[in-house]
Amino acid sequence: MVKIPTRILLVDDEVDFVEMLSMRLQEAGEKVTPAYNGEECLKLLEKQKDHIDVVILDIRMPGMDGIEVLREIKNRFPLIEVIMLTGHGTTESAVEGMKLGAFDYLLKPADFDELAQKLEGARERKDEQEARIRKAESRLLVRRTGGA
């Protein structure tokens, strides 16, 4: 069975990290778009919102931090799932992220297999959400056309 790639937006100010993780994820069959700060992430999502499934988001970044970016994502693109990645000392912000609707969080340096599992989980949740919406929309459509 051909694997359908998860479309990932990888956001981290650590250029080397983004480069290496992107290569690994792509090698594992995923499709990765890199971004190096929060503003760039939101701009990219604005343009490609229908082509991104999951955002891997670093919490501590210069400029807009991960939590602010997450809040924006969940406001503007609620279907896109977010996995928080933190090298930060406390899990406090990660937990805050979960409350804001992030799918999960990982502490750096994260285990690749664990990340892969979480990506799969996030992707499944997004697919389910979309399927549910489609179903609801078609029901609505049937009702409308039925009533016409």
Next chain:
Amino acid sequence: MEEMIRILLVDDEDSFRGTVSKRLSRRSIDVLTAADGREALELLDRDPVEVVVTDVKMPGMDGIELLRQIKENYPDIEVILLTGHVAASDGVEGIKGGAFDYLTKPVELEHLVSKIRQAGEKIRWRRDQRKEAEFRKRMEQQMMITERLAALGTMATGVAHEINNPLAIIRESAGWMRLILGKEEMAAVPRRSDLELALNKIEIGVERAKRITHQLLGFVQKDDALSAEVDLPMLIEESLGMVKREAVHKGIEIVRDIQPLEKPVYSDPYQIRQVLLNLITNAVHATGGGGRITVVLKSVQGGVLIQIRDTGEGIPPEHMRKIFEPFFTTKCPGKGTGLGLFVTRGIIDRLGGTIEAESRPGEGSVFTVTLPRRHEIRKNDIASELNTC
């Protein structure tokens, strides 16, 4: 009622000793007697007193010499000299030698009683002063340690964060290389096993560094931790269960002294489990074959006391001050991170508790943790309660 005071009356005149001791005994004064200086010193060796009342003129060792020896060997004892009328100069010499005071014979009993009481007061005052100074010193040391640990903690966790990012890069790069090496086109790459060995070492190194940084991050985890009713006996059992295999393997006996708690404890069970596991694991590591680990749980006012006692190798006094510092370890490199007790202490501080360690090299160590029944109860309240236990 007047406080009982214990004295030694030294005089070579039997009748004087007899009469005075009998009359002093009626005034809440516990009197031992000796007929000369030598006997007095022998008695003091066996039976401590607070005040010595001694005649100056005695055959053999005189009162002044006795005073000198008492001051040399028992500096806390106060000495009152009894001199004859014509020998006031002896009294003066005695004062110079450290006597509390001197009285001229014939002694008026009330006067003697009052002098003995004053000497007793002085001793008690000195004892209180010393206790207070010791307490103050201990508090200052405690504060210094706390401040030092806080500073170290801030720095160490800052460093941990900075290290996690490069660690993540190293891990991803190593993972990438492993992936490439696994490709068909790389099957014939020369010295493949050397490359794989090096990759293994990189991955093990990253894992080791990660263990350190993540443990450090545990130290500063948020303090709005969970607060739920904690089943301490169950947590203790769980933690013991996790080290059971090693304990059985080493032939260590586990003794439980778990008393039913008077009131429930509300705290963070996950963090308490980590504390228990750290302390019990340390005890197992420190205890040799045939040793014993005792876990005590009991109620104290305002909270609970958990004690982990082992009959292990103990901690040398020069290490005691450092055991709660980050990265202090006596284990081999790679075996212990030196963060267990540091993190444990951090957790207990956040939960509003206290932790104290006592140890005798060769005999074992005792770690005593107190936790408040609820977070709001100040740890000082429990600490002061403990002192009275």
